[in-house]
Amino acid sequence: MSGIALSAVAKSHGATPVLRGISLDIRDGEFLTLVGPSGCGKSTLLRIIAGLDAQDSGAVVIGGRVVDGLRPKDRDVAMVFQAYALYPHMSVFDNMALPLRMRRLSGAQRLPLVGALSPGRRPIEEGIRHEVEETAALLDIGHLLSRKPGQLSGGQRQRVALGRAMVRHPAVFLMDEPLSNLDAKLRVQMRAEITALHRRLGSTFVFVTHDQAEAMTMSDRVAVMMAGELIQVGAPDELYADPRDMRVAEFIGSPKINVVPAAALDQGTRAAMAAVPGASALAFRPEAADICAPAAGVLAGSITGVENLGADIFLHVAARPAHSQGALPLIVRVAPSGRRFAVGDVVGVNPDPARVLQFDAGGRRLKARERVAA
Amino acid sequence: MRDLVRNIRVLRWRVLARHGALALTTLFALIPFVWMLSLSVKPPEEIFQPEFHLWPQKFNGLENYSVALTAAPMHLFLINGLFVCATIFLLQLLVCVPCAYALAKLRFRGRDTLFAAVLVGLLVPPQALAIPHFVLLHVFGLLDTYAALILPWIISTFGIFLMRQFFRAVPDELIDAARLDGLGEFEIIWRVMIPVAVPAIAAFGIFSVVAHWNDLFWPLIAIRSEELSTPALGILLFRDDEAGQFLGPLMAGATIIVAPLVVAFLFAQQRFIDGISFTART
Numbered sequence: 046m047s048g049i050a051l052s053a054v055a056k057s058h059g060a061t062p063v064l065r066g067i068s069l070d071i072r073d074g075e076f077l078t079l080v081g082p083s084g085c086g087k088s089t090l091l092r093i094i095a096g097l098d099a100q101d102s103g104a105v106v107i108g109g110r111v112v113d114g115l116r117p118k119d120r121d122v123a124m125v126f127q128a129y130a131l132y133p134h135m136s137v138f139d140n141m142a143l144p145l146r147m148r149r150l151s152g153a154q155r156l157p158l159v160g161a162l163s164p165g166r167r168p169i170e171e172g173i174r175h176e177v178e179e180t181a182a183l184l185d186i187g188h189l190l191s192r193k194p195g196q197l198s199g200g201q202r203q204r205v206a207l208g209r210a211m212v213r214h215p216a217v218f219l220m221d222e223p224l225s226n227l228d229a230k231l232r233v234q235m236r237a238e239i240t241a242l243h244r245r246l247g248s249t250f251v252f253v254t255h256d257q258a259e260a261m262t263m264s265d266r267v268a269v270m271m272a273g274e275l276i277q278v279g280a281p282d283e284l285y286a287d288p289r290d291m292r293v294a295e296f297i298g299s300p301k302i303n304v305v306p307a308a309a310l311d312q313g314t315r316a317a318m319a320a321v322p323g324a325s326a327l328a329f330r331p332e333a334a335d336i337c338a339p340a341a342g343v344l345a346g347s348i349t350g351v352e353n354l355g356a357d358i359f360l361h362v363a364a365r366p367a368h369s370q371g372a373l374p375l376i377v378r379v380a381p382s383g384r385r386f387a388v389g390d391v392v393g394v395n396p397d398p399a400r401v402l403q404f405d406a407g408g409r410r411l412k413a414r415e416r417v418a419a
Numbered sequence: 420m421r422d423l424v425r426n427i428r429v430l431r432w433r434v435l436a437r438h439g440a441l442a443l444t445t446l447f448a449l450i451p452f453v454w455m456l457s458l459s460v461k462p463p464e465e466i467f468q469p470e471f472h473l474w475p476q477k478f479n480g481l482e483n484y485s486v487a488l489t490a491a492p493m494h495l496f497l498i499n500g501l502f503v504c505a506t507i508f509l510l511q512l513l514v515c516v517p518c519a520y521a522l523a524k525l526r527f528r529g530r531d532t533l534f535a536a537v538l539v540g541l542l543v544p545p546q547a548l549a550i551p552h553f554v555l556l557h558v559f560g561l562l563d564t565y566a567a568l569i570l571p572w573i574i575s576t577f578g579i580f581l582m583r584q585f586f587r588a589v590p591d592e593l594i595d596a597a598r599l600d601g602l603g604e605f606e607i608i609w610r611v612m613i614p615v616a617v618p619a620i621a622a623f624g625i626f627s628v629v630a631h632w633n634d635l636f637w638p639l640i641a642i643r644s645e646e647l648s649t650p651a652l653g654i655l656l657f658r659d660d661e662a663g664q665f666l667g668p669l670m671a672g673a674t675i676i677v678a679p680l681v682v683a684f685l686f687a688q689q690r691f692i693d694g695i696s697f698t699a700r701t
Contacts, residue, residue, distance in 0.1 A: 097595050118601035130596035134614040143610075147601035209600070 047108040047121070047216030047249050048073040049094060054103035056089060063089050065273045066103065073108075076243050076250040080260035081270035082296070087253045088221055090270070094251065095219050096120050108216055118147070123210035124219040128226060129202045131194035137205050138177055138190040144213045145173045180212045200231045207242070218243075220252045224259060236263055257297050261285070269293050285330075291408035294328055300359055300376045302402075304328045305344070309369035317343040319398035325406040331359060331378040333400035336386070342393015346372065348386055360386055362394055452677075459483055459670035466666050479667060487657075487671035495646060496653035497676070503568045503649055504628045510573040511627055512620065519582030520608050524594055534583070540576030546636060553640055567641035568649065572631065578623050585619035586612060625687055632680060650676035 049071040056064040064086045071077045079087040092098040094105055096117035105112050112120045123144075131140050146155060153159070154166045181187045184204045194202055203223060210218055220239075224232045240263050243250050254260055260267045261281040268278040269292075277284060277293045288294035294302050305327045307320055318327050339345040346364035358379050363372035377394055379386070386392070403411040457473050458466060460480035465472070487493060521527070522534050552571040556562050561570070589612065597607045613620070638652040645656065654676065657669040 092595075095595075095599060097598065117595075117599045122599070124596070124599050126592040126596060128590060128592055130590065130592035132593065132597075132611060132614075143602075144600040147606075209596075 048075070049217060049249065049251070050104075050106040051090075051094070052104050052106075054090065054093060054100045054105065056086075056093065056098070056100050063273055064093075064100070067270075067273075067275050068103075069268060069275060069278065071249060071251060074247050074249055076240065076252065076263060076265045078252045078254060078260040078264040078267045079270055080254055080257055080267055080296070083255050085270045086273040087255075087270050091124075091219050091221055091251060091253050094217075095122055095124050120217075121215050122217040122219055123213065123215040124221065125203075125206050125210050125223045127222040129194070129206040129223075131202060131205055131209070133194055135193070136190065137181075137186065137192050137194070137197070137208075138174075140194065140205060141177045141180065141190075141209045141212050142173050144209060145176065148213065149173065177208075177212055180208050184208050184211075199227050200235065203227060203235060207239075211242075211246070215248065217249045217251065218246075220250065222254055223252075224254070225256070232259075239263065258299060261297065267297075269296060271296075288402065289410045291326060291328070291404045291410075294402060294404075294410075298330060300331050302328045302330055303334070303375045303377075303396075305364075305366065305373060305375075306369075309366040309373065311367035314343055314366065317398065318396055318401050320401075321403055321411055323405050324403040324411055326404045326408075327396075328402045328404065329396040329400060331376045334375075334377050334394050334396040336360065336377055336379055336384075337393040337395050339391050339393045342395050344373075344375065344394040344396075345391065346375070346394070348388050348390045348392060349374075351386055351388060353381070356381065358386075360392070362392060364394060455670050455673055455677075458667060459674050461667055463667055480671075483667040483671040484675075486665075486668035487675060490665075490668060491653055491656045491672070492646070493650075493653065493672060493675060496648050496650045497679075499648060500632055500650045500676070503565065504631045506565075506569050507572045507631050508624055508627045510569065511575045511578050511623075514574050515578035515582050515623070516608060516613060516616075516620075517605070518579045519586050520604075520612055522579065523583045523586035524589075524591070525604075537576050537579050537583075541580060549637065549640055556641065562641060563643045563647065565647065568638060568647070571637065571641075575623075575627065578627065581623050581626075582616065582619055585616050589615055621687065625683075628683075629680060632676075 049069075051067055051069045051071075053066045053068055054064055055062070055066050067086075067090060079090060081087050089098060093100045094107070096112065096115060096119075100113075107120055107122065131137075132143070135143070149169050149172075150160070150166065151163075154163045154169075156163075160166060178187065178190070181190055184207060186201060186204045186208060189197060189201060189205070194205065197205065203226075206223070223239075224235050227235060236259060239250075239252075252259075252263065261284075264281060266278060267281055267284055269276045269284065271292050276290050277288065279287075281297075284293060284297050288297065291304075295304065305318075307315060307324050307327055310318070310320070310327075315327075320327055336342075344362075344364040344366060346362045348360055349363050350361035352359040352361070358381050360377045360379060362375045362377060364375050365372055375394055405411055453473070457475075460478055460483060461475040462477050462479035462482075465475050465477065465479075518537075522530060522537070548571070553562070556567050556570070561567050593611060593615075594607055597611050602610060632649075633651055634649070635651040635655075638649045639655075642648060642652060645653075648656075654669065654672050657665045657672060
């Protein structure tokens with residue numbers, strides 16, 4: 046019972062709106078990622094859930110309990126920060142023990158010197174020691190407990206920060222770009238470890254990132270935010286295959302989706318790409334098109350780059366549609382087993398009309414249903 | 420190659436010139452101290468002799484220093500100085516640290532105005548407040564007590580400013596993490612900010628102790644009783660006697676009260692420089 050329900054949460058800094066009425070239901074035990082470009086309000090939303098910032102309007106419910114006005118420590122949430130935020134003057138053990146000490150020891154028992162003498166403290170400290178060691182063993186940092194954060198590597202600090210969050214078994218974990226300070230290799234490894242941790246703990250995870258690859262690989266569901274608005278919430282493959290907004294289509298997926306303005310195409314090409322009336326942009330993923338002879342292609346152009354990743358090869362093609370002023374850059378995936386291509390080759394590009402996504406002038410998706418109706 | 424040699428030569432001249440200028444100013448700063456040390460070991464008749472000797476012909480150090488230590492209760496002055504300086508510093512911290520934390524890390528209406536007030540406070544010379552303080556202490560009947568020496572100084576705008584600058588450099592995430600871990604604001608100050616700010620506290624401690632150890636102006640106004648005198652005030656007792664007669668012991672006394680500071684400074688030199696560079700940096 047620790048889902049999160051946000052209803053019409055809004056916040057502005059002075060006259061600039063940061064969040065424009067966000068409503069979102071996060072299920073109990075779900076791994077939900079808030080993703081979007083920097084400045085879209087995702088971190089602010091996370092801080093509002095944590096209770097570090099207050100919303101101007103709207104309500105936050107955690108585990109069926111309205112938490113507006115509750116302090117962070119009373120919300121049963123833990124947070125992992127981008128720069129880890131470990132206390133530099135405390136050992137790893139003390140860093141991890143602090144949240145437990147704050148909850149289990151009375152004010153008098155926490156006093157320096159005097160506290161150590163107070164009756165009843167010893168067994169509580171024993172319990173805390175036991176739990177910290179257990180958590181540390183789980184994260185493979187048991188041998189680091191006596192070190193100071195300054196003596197640890199980035200990956201180790203990250204684990205300590207996770208450990209400090211885990212040790213008190215919160216209902217909800219909030220993570221604010223926790224992987225962005227790690228090097229690329231470690232980041233990929235920590236992604237896997239955090240998802241494994243999520244499966245083992247079964248708690249609700251809310252993960253904030255600007256990296257769509259992190260969002261796609263880790264989450265049960267992804268919430269895409271742009272300019273303070275929630276644009277689409279869905280499972281990663283749903284967002285990839287069925288984006289409801291141009292911005293989602295462009296943000297999700299690497300390499301980026303190919304976008305062809307309808308105005309640049311002549312009548313025949315538009316028909317070949319199954320364009321509907323009202324479509325102002327046609328978009329297709331790199332794998333939704335084939336390379337063919339220049340004359341046979343719906344679009345044609347010369348190759349400007351070949352990106353060989355082993356399992357996939359991405360061809361960068363500068364297409365020249367009929368009504369386009371300059372070259373239109375496209376990226377098309379080809380299988381490594383087929384024909385070899387070189388920079389400068391002139392090729393045709395043939396998008397699969399069934400997989401072309403169409404958007405109106407406002408960037409909204411024109412769905413297949415509407416296509417049939419039209 | 421020739422250019423290089425010339426460059427090195429120019430560089431060497433520059434270094435020499437710079438060190439020469441620094442040595443000259445250092446000399447000017449040190450001369451009074453050397454003078455003091457020299458006088459403190461001279462017999463009275465040598466002090467006013469027309470010819471000058473840095474080292475006395477007749478070494479009178481033992482006599483001068485024993486007079487300095489016995490004629491006035493010098494140990495009492497030193498203990499008073501220690502007690503007053505330590506109490507002032509502790510009470511200053513009690514006020515400064517929470518104020519600085521609030522000004523650096525809490526968001527509330529009027530914060531910037533309050534900080535501007537702190538900056539204005541920095542500009543007010545302490546002498547300007549001497550008479551209001553004197554009147555206030557008189558009203559409360561506290562003149563000529565330890566309280567009179569201590570109370571006017573416990574709110575240090577300089578301390579608030581220095582600590583606030585340091586606290587601003589502490590990442591907000593650390594405070595957010597502490598709030599999620601269940602710490603209240605005062606516990607954040609006690610368990611997170613103070614341990615992180617030890618260098619700043621040390622720097623402020625040096626400034627504070629030096630200022631109040633050396634202060635003559637305020638004790639002169641606030642204190643009448645000899646047994647409450649601070650070292651700087653105690654030294655004046657020697658002056659009251661026949662002119663010249665006690666100059667040697669006077670200088671010996673001055674040497675004794677300056678010595679603890681010089682020793683402390685030598686130990687904490689690096690901290691002192693750090694402390695000055697904080698305020699310049701942020």
